[in-house]
Amino acid sequence: MQDMNLTFPEGFLWGGATAANQIEGAYNEDGKGLSTADMVCYQSKEERGDRPVTYEVTGAQIEEILNKKNSGVFPKRFGIDFYHRYKEDIALFAEMGFKVFRLSIAWSRIFPNGDEKEPNEAGLAFYDKVFNELEKYNILPLVTLSHYEMPLNLSLKYGGWENRKVIDMFVHYAETVFKRYKDKVKYWITFNEINAALTSPYTGAGILADRVDNVQQSSFQALHHQFVASALTVKSIRKIIPDAKIGCMLSAVTIYPETCNPKDSLDSLKKEQKSNHFYTDVQVRGYYPNYMKRFFLENNIEIKKEPKDDSILKEYTMDFISLSYYMSLVTSTKNDAKKVSGNLFGGVKNPYLEQSEWGWQIDPIALRIILNRLYDRYQVPLFIVENGLGAYDKIEEDGSIHDPYRIDYLRKHIEQMKEAIKDGVELIGYTSWGPIDLISASTSEMSKRYGFIYVDQDNYGNGSLERYRKESFHWYKKVIESNGEDLT
Template sequence: MTKQETKQAFPAGFLWGGATAANQLEGAFDADGKGLSTSDMAPFVPKELRNGKDFTFDVNSVELEEFLGGNTDVYFPKRNGVDFYHRYKEDIAMFAEMGFKVLRISMAWTRIFPTGEEEVPNEAGLAFYDNVLDELLKHNIEPLVTISHYEMPVHLTQKYNGWEDRRLIDLYLKFANTLFDRYKDKVKYWITFNEMNMILTSLYTGGGILEDKIKGSKEQVAYQATHHQFVASALAVKSGKEKMPNAQIGCMICRLETYAASSKPEDVLQTLKEDQMNLFYPEVQARGEYPSYMNRYFEENGIELVKEPEDDAIIKDNTVDFIAFSYYMTYIGKYDPNDNSNSGMLVSQVKNPHLEVTEWGWPIDPIGLRVALNRLYDRYRMPLFIVENGLGATDKLEEDGSIHDTYRIDYLRRHIEQMREAVADGVDLMGFTSWGPIDIISCSTSEMGKRYGFIYVDQDNAGNGTLQRYRKDSFDWYKQVIESNGQIL
């Protein structure tokens, strides 16, 4: 190996794999005692009815009652997923064939506690995840478990309006501790919450909160709910480390590297402020305290967090071991004198003319990933883990069963090249789990046609299809990437 190759190599033991979420993957929404989750209430909205929106996952209280009452002919794709619940052995065998070192999964809260308030967990749900973990370990695949990934029991949304209510902390801890006690000998890597900053975009998705039922402004509720999650996450870290001294427990955000629209100082300052709204989340969980810029923001915007006396100490004493993040795109910050708020939205309204976009309008920026890795590591000096990155695209199944997704290979190649550069820069990067290693239901639009996987699943947006699995061209490509530890791209 040449000096240049050595410089750009990924470290030994680098965790290559894929990432999934129970609510988009498993299906079997009413099997073996499972209760209904907030994601089970997300309907499919055809593109022509979205009014230009790429995010259709919000649900209000009226819609929720209609959906629960069955008085609708709406289709709910996440209830069926891609039937991983019954096909997990087949799917895991295919992940093993690619050489996965790690698989990121979540464990559906409603499989363990169907309403969230049961005193005794559902044994059938626990047994299912025992089987999944055993299958992974049989193939030498490390599980990376996200405790809460957009799948709160609907009962908790109805009774407490989700994380708006502090009582969710104890209910979440009961769930987390049940997982720790049951799987402590099988799982080393944990994440407390998926993309915690999502709550700024969707109260329902990130917090199980019905916006038309909130008490106070949306922003006030979003940050109060965030505080409750911070305390719950810190207490989970504390308990997890006591029960599993060798475990590594991380936090996670959706990372939106932010560029100024121009060199105009006002744009640069606005960009800093928007970036801080992202960095605020790992700031609290990795450093253990609210940053001064957020305290000023709260004061100037009339946001008053209700805290218990012990909250700050709990957060301070129980910081995470690593920072995980998703990366799909970069964001443009532009000062608007008529709107000084920080947007917190996932897709900027200001377009970057230097970047191409996906079919769904998401900017493609591989270099931005290197920038994000360096900025996060420079700021926190803590191991990083890319736990989501990938390309959502329309794939065509040929008559011979092949899928020629060269566009996905190109996308991932360019991003992995920049990861390799970041490692050469000195970034401590633990691993990379490509989002949706098998086609699953889209989080944002609940459609099947937006595919990310190396494995094609025969199912359409209406749920029709055989569910047969097919290897795409990217399957063999990623297998080679893993075999060479990122040297052959």
């Protein structure tokens, strides 16, 4: 019989995850071009009122920003100044004992407009310095090629990922960084949360809703181009860095039916197919699933393909699946079901779960469920590359920061990871989001803090930028030292 005392394997990759547009700052230094993320404006709760949070941006809004008719604050331009403080931050990660650090490369640092032939040497040199610093502490870099940003020019001039020409530009960018960092980076991810192309077309695919006729049609076409670009990137890396591992990345969500009504169960199945499995079916199995072909037919969606696209998708599949996990979702076919506003994917309130301060339903057991479902379906290694709790943190008079709520959240999720490993899931690593306070992806605020490290900065960029260790810093260090055994 299988040993049921399985725990985290030797060499398990513990660490933390970030994104360039949320930490780097220096948005206009050393030749960097504007990115789509640089156009996302912060709105306070007072300014937003009852309107839901959105980080979608239209072409009209971009024109106002570029013509200086918008005097708003753009936090993803200043980040937390990692660009100048990376040595200090990496030293803190090393103090916690990180085995791996997930970061992204800002495409617009390497190709400021996205369509150049020659790269920006200053941008390449910056990441050389970051990777050298990580190597100094024996921290492996896990690099995302596209994390919720692309050169703004590709959105304005080409229409984002809906334009097939962007495939070649992305592959050229990927091959450029593969060749430059082939001896420094062995773990890669193509697109962060690739399902965002449908849920947030501007953020995930550079689509400007006011410049297309049918956003859903444009989003699916853009997604197809990302699938092809991702597969061609796999083809390239196997030639340039044969010993590298490259994966896809999914914003994973477990979806429960509200009742045992068969209609609710069917609705749950359809939503999970469209929210989760579609993307990994294409990128890991290598073909479009039949359930999506029916969806396209019933919704008048036509995917324009080139003759070799299907064979490219089939031949160049992913080595592993990486995923973010924050919450579960309940779906109901009843029109009067009580909704939850905070969840990324909407859904019905689950009476058995607590919520974060931002209304995200906290469900550690669902992490075990989704890990089992993904592994049973694909039988490839899994890597949790985002999981964490956004919360308000307070500095005490003595400089300490107590965040037991964060420790409790992470402890319960790590316990369920261990249970999934006992279930037989091949889990290779865990990078919490984000190990240092950073700009929120959804709200562009600083007060929604995730880190083990506190950064003295407010929503408007004011503050000393000093770094402070939170209580969770010391707790996570102990977790890593014990390879997940000491969670007290």
